[in-house]
Structures are given as structure tokens and as C-alpha cells.
Amino acid sequence: xxxxxxxxxxxTVQDAGRTGYRKLGVPxxxxxxxxxxxxxxxxxxxxxxxxxxxxxLAGPKMRFNASVVFAVAGDVDVxxxxxxxxxxxxxxxxxxxxxxxxxxxxxxxxxxxFAGGVKCEKLLGSCSAYPRAGLGRPLKAxxxxxxxxxxxxxxxxxxxxxxxxxxxSGDSVEIRVVLGPDLEHFTENGIETFLSSAYVITPExxxxxxxxxxxxxxxxxxGPDIVTSPLVPGSIQVPGSGRPIVxxxxxxxxxxxxxxxxxxxxxxxxxxxxxxxTEIMFKRVAPEEAREILKRREKTLEAIRKFLDGExxxxxxxxxxxxxxxxxxxx
Amino acid sequence: xNIKPLGDxxxxxxxxxxxxxxxxxxxxxxxxxxxxKDFGWLVEVVPAYSSLAVIFDPLKVxxxxxxxxxxxxxxxxxxxxxxxxxxxxxxxxxEYGPDIEFVAEYNGLGVDDVIEIHSGKTYRVHFLGFLPxxxxxxxxxxxxxxxxxxxxxxxxxxxxxGIAGRQTGIYPIxxxxxxxLIGRTPLRLFDPSREPPxxxxxxxxxxxxxxxxxxFVELYRGExxxxx
Numbered sequence: 251x252x253x254x255x256x257x258x259x260x261x262t263v264q265d266a267g268r269t270g271y272r273k274l275g276v277p278x279x280x281x282x283x284x285x286x287x288x289x290x291x292x293x294x295x296x297x298x299x300x301x302x303x304x305x306x307l308a309g310p311k312m313r314f315n316a317s318v319v320f321a322v323a324g325d326v327d328v329x330x331x332x333x334x335x336x337x338x339x340x341x342x343x344x345x346x347x348x349x350x351x352x353x354x355x356x357x358x359x360x361x362x363x364f365a366g367g368v369k370c371e372k373l374l375g376s377c378s379a380y381p382r383a384g385l386g387r388p389l390k391a392x393x394x395x396x397x398x399x400x401x402x403x404x405x406x407x408x409x410x411x412x413x414x415x416x417x418x419s420g421d422s423v424e425i426r427v428v429l430g431p432d433l434e435h436f437t438e439n440g441i442e443t444f445l446s447s448a449y450v451i452t453p454e455x456x457x458x459x460x461x462x463x464x465x466x467x468x469x470x471x472x473g474p475d476i477v478t479s480p481l482v483p484g485s486i487q488v489p490g491s492g493r494p495i496v497x498x499x500x501x502x503x504x505x506x507x508x509x510x511x512x513x514x515x516x517x518x519x520x521x522x523x524x525x526x527x528t529e530i531m532f533k534r535v536a537p538e539e540a541r542e543i544l545k546r547r548e549k550t551l552e553a554i555r556k557f558l559d560g561e562x563x564x565x566x567x568x569x570x571x572x573x574x575x576x577x578x579x580x581x
Numbered sequence: 582x583n584i585k586p587l588g589d590x591x592x593x594x595x596x597x598x599x600x601x602x603x604x605x606x607x608x609x610x611x612x613x614x615x616x617x618k619d620f621g622w623l624v625e626v627v628p629a630y631s632s633l634a635v636i637f638d639p640l641k642v643x644x645x646x647x648x649x650x651x652x653x654x655x656x657x658x659x660x661x662x663x664x665x666x667x668x669x670x671x672x673x674x675x676e677y678g679p680d681i682e683f684v685a686e687y688n689g690l691g692v693d694d695v696i697e698i699h700s701g702k703t704y705r706v707h708f709l710g711f712l713p714x715x716x717x718x719x720x721x722x723x724x725x726x727x728x729x730x731x732x733x734x735x736x737x738x739x740x741x742x743g744i745a746g747r748q749t750g751i752y753p754i755x756x757x758x759x760x761x762l763i764g765r766t767p768l769r770l771f772d773p774s775r776e777p778p779x780x781x782x783x784x785x786x787x788x789x790x791x792x793x794x795x796x797f798v799e800l801y802r803g804e805x806x807x808x809x
Contacts (some may be wrong), residue, residue: 273708274713275715275779277713320701373774382712383712383713430584430590431587477599477629479593480628481595485587502710502711503711509631512587515588526798537586540588541639544639544640545640548640576796
């Protein structure tokens with residue numbers, strides 16, 4: 251049992267998301283940054299899709315009323331009973347220990363994973379909170395959480411090599427997109443503007459969507475409105491203002507504004523972790539290329555999982571003046 | 582008809598930009614044909630008015646393969662598509678439908694005419710989207726079409742029945758909204774503890790039935806008491 255002592259910002263239980271209910275209008279939800287969340291789970295010996303805590307900007311303070319293995323993912327100060335410990339590392343907390351997670355130095359979303367996962371009632375097949383529809387709720391001080399039974403699987407002392415920690419500290423980020431599907435609603439100029447200009451994330455951004463400010467994207471004579479059609483997390487709608495809105499994990503399932511492009515799956519975490527004020531440059535890739543990028547990322551995540559499981563070793567190698575991290579082991 | 586990528590893990594099949602019962606029936610027939618095929622890469626399908634998204638696992642399959650797999654299913658017969666007939670009780674006007682007088686005045690009608698016209702037609706559920714359980718229905722009679730509010734309300738109660746242009750619909754959960762509210766249903770449109778969680782399904786034929794305040798209170802208790 252874990253008791254939340256203070257919750258300074260949005261804190262929810264999330265897992266890999268809710269599938270099979272989009273046709274009923276229910277959003278996917280799930281981890282905003284699935285790379286960090288999955289690594290957090292691997293650090294404590296869980297499968298990547300296990301439910302964990304996602305915090306926005308500032309982490310909670312909690313007391314452990316039982317012995318629990320945990321790990322925090324994020325560029326953040328972490329203390330146990332007042333003593334600093336490392337993020338991206340798993341620890342064994344004892345009964346009575348107090349965990350304090352500070353404010354992220356970079357990025358927007360941090361994760362706290364527990365061996366065995368956060369216990370929750372699955373609603374429509376998922377633990378992911380989508381409070382607007384009564385699917386879970388934001389957590390608050392005084393809430394108690396149970397975690398799965400993990401005496402056998404939980405392990406402490408697992409640490410992610412420094413080079414593999416995602417870096418979300420940039421002031422400008424290149425985000426790759428697949429163009430379409432509503433391109434006939436834009437002029438060639440409009441598409442060119444979208445691909446060649448810097449767009450800045452505005453503060454009116456949340457788990458549902460990120461609004462961007464920048465040069466106006468010109469619509470064709472067909473205009474910004476379409477007959478309402480399906481969209482996915484990553485879809486970029488351009489309403490009459492000409493300013494793009496990127497749909498995120500809690501996006502509505504369908505929308506009535508023309509979609510100029512969709513962010514590739516592998517780059518969604520980078521966008522999710524970009525703070526208001528960050529400059530975004532969009533780069534076009536073909537769907538096949540997006541797939542190759544995703545496959546490479548999945549290979550990296552699989553190597554990280556095996557390394558943390560002790561099935562692989564990691565070596566730092568210098569070649570051509572650059573440092574590389576190599577994994578070796580049986581696959 | 583065309584097929585385009587919707588990012589790296591979905592494709593969009595479009596039968597043109599139209600709102601039409603027959604085209605929509607085809608969308609659902611194709612959706613069911615795809616779901617019935619037991620494709621190992623299929624995550625889910627999302628139908629809308631005249632288009633549907635096929636969500637797939639990009640680690641298992643390429644866009645081109647998915648396109649090839651669904652193309653033969655696009656000519657599927659639409660004859661079998663039959664929805665349920667569902668009656669939605671509505672308490673029109675008063676505090677539950679604060680805009681009904683505006684809708685009447687705007688169209689040069691009496692409030693009773695608005696109720697009669699709105700409840701006098703059968704609507705088909707074309708798809709669910711926007712919010713969990715929110716049904717996109719076939720259009721209302723031109724005589725009661727009314728533009729949206731200039732300033733959307735910050736909170737529209739769950740169950741509110743509204744009109745926006747020729748669209749009509751029911752807010753399944755409390756949310757902001759700019760539709761003209763003409764009444765409210767005591768039924769729960771979305772309940773995550775039920776299976777299926779939504780009262781309405783695509784293809785259903787919906788009729789709105791005017792009820793009294795007593796009936797509203799009784800039905801509301803039956804639907805919501807156990808949940809409060």
C-alpha cells in the first residue's frame with residue numbers, strides 16, 4: 251500500500267491505452283511518452299504496458315506502507331527519506347519510507363513505476379485515466395494505491411545507461427510526419443508553409459491536444475471544414491485560423507477540421523515532452539520510412555529490456571570520434 | 582473511393598465527403614467485413630459518416646499490405662445492415678431545454694411545433710465520435726434548424742438534447758458545448774460499467790419521445806440512483 255501525501259499537479263494512472271472502443275467515441279488515452287513509461291516499467295521488471303503513475307511537471311510525495319520496488323523516469327530530483335537518489339534506477343523502499351519527486355528540469359511528463367504495477371480497476375479493458383468520461387480520475391493527496399505482488403520479480407539496482415536516457419531539453423525539436431489525408435483542403439503554398447516554418451507550442455495544450463502558433467497555413471478553396479472523419483493521436487488538424495493543432499493521447503476519435511499530416515509514432519514522445527514555447531519543425535517522411543524508424547526504436551527498447559533483465563550486456567565503444575553503446579548477448 | 586495513410590499505423594478509406602444513409606451503411610458494412618477477417622495486425626476500425634479508419638500494428642504489416650488486404654472487401658453488400666429501434670424519452674423545454682424558445686422564435690414557430698417536429702422523425706445513428714457515446718444522427722427537419730450559440734456554454738449537463746444547424750444530438754457526459762439545448766433525457770448515454778458502455782450504436786434508429794417532468798424524475802432515478 252502506498253499513500254499519496256501531496257500531489258502538486260496532474261497525476262494519473264496510465265497504461266498502454268484503451269483499444270477497441272474508438273468506434274464508440276472513447277479515446278485511446280495511455281502514456282503520453284511511451285518510451286519513458288516503458289523503460290520505467292522495465293527498470294522494475296514489469297512488462298512495458300503495465301499501469302504506472304504519470305505526473306505533469308511536478309511529482310508527488312508518498313509514503314510506502316509496505317516494501318515496494320520502484321523507479322522514477324524523468325529529468326528530476328528524487329529523494330527517499332530526504333536523501334537524494336537517482337532517477338532511471340530501481341530501488342527497494344521499506345515500510346515507512348517517504349519518496350519525494352521534484353519538478354522536472356526538462357520535459358513535461360514523468361513516470362513512477364512499481365514492481366507488479368499499480369493495481370486498478372480496468373474500465374473498458376484499460377487502467378488509463380480519462381476523467382471526462384468517468385474512466386478513472388486524477389489522483390489527490392490522501393489516496394491510497396495498491397501495487398501488484400512482486401516479491402519474486404521486483405529487483406532493485408537496475409539503472410539505465412546515461413547515453414540511453416531520452417533528452418527532452420531542446421528549445422527546438424524536429425518532428426517527423428506523414429502528410430495527409432486531407433491535402434486537397436490546402437494549397438501547395440499552405441503545405442510548404444507547414445513544412446518550412448517553425449511552430450511554437452502554446453500554453454493551451456494538454457493530454458487532448460497541443461495548439462501551435464506560427465505562420466498561417468493556407469487552405470484551398472475547399473476550406474478548413476471536412477465532413478467529420480476519424481483521426482488518431484498525432485493527427486494535425488488545421489482549423490480556419492490556419493494554426494495547427496496536434497491531437498494527443500486523449501484526442502477525440504473523429505474531427506471536422508482538415509488534417510494536413512500525422513506525427514509518426516516514434517516521434518510522439520518527443521512532441522509530448524516539449525514544453526510550451528518549444529519550437530517545432532515538421533519534416534515529411536513516407537509511411538514506409540516511419541515504419542522503419544519505429545522498428546529501430548522497438549529494437550532499442552527490446553535491447554534495453556534485455557539489458558535490464560541481465561540477458562544482454564552493454565559496452566561503450568569509441569569509433570570515428572564518436573561514442574557508441576553496443577549491446578551484446580543472445581537474442 | 583480512395584485509401585490514404587493516416588499516419589504510420591492507420592489508413593483512411595473514404596467514400597467521398599457526403600452525409601448520406603446509404604453511404605454510411607456501406608461504411609459500416611466494410612467495417613464489419615474487415616473486423617470479421619481475423620487479420621492478426623488489426624487493432625480496431627473507426628467508422629464515421631462516409632469514411633473509416635483501419636488502425637493496424639505497423640510492426641506486423643506495411644501500409645501497402647493493409648491496403649491490399651482491405652481492397653477486396655470494399656464492394657461488400659450493405660443489405661444486411663439493420664439497427665435497433667430505440668426510443669429516447671425527452672423532457673422538452675423549461676430549465677432542461679433553455680433554448681427551445683429561441684429555436685421556436687428563430688424559425689417562426691411555437692414551442693409545441695418544435696417538439697412535434699423534433700420528435701416526429703426517425704433518425705439514424707451514423708457513427709459515434711467527439712465524446713464517448715456521442716451519436717452523430719441523420720439531420721433534423723429544415724424547419725427547426727438553428728445556428729449554434731455565439732458563446733458556447735462552459736458546462737452542458739449530461740443528457741442534454743441540442744440542435745446545431747441541421748444536426749441534433751445528446752450530450753452523453755457533462756462537457757462544454759455550443760448547441761441550442763431544447764430538452765434533456767434521463768437516460769445514461771455512456772456508462773463504462775455497462776457492456777456495451779454506450780446506449781446507442783451505429784445503425785440504430787432513434788425516436789425522441791416527449792415525457793412529463795414526473796416521468797423524467799422516475800426514469801432518472803432508475804438510471805442514475807445506483808451510480809450516485
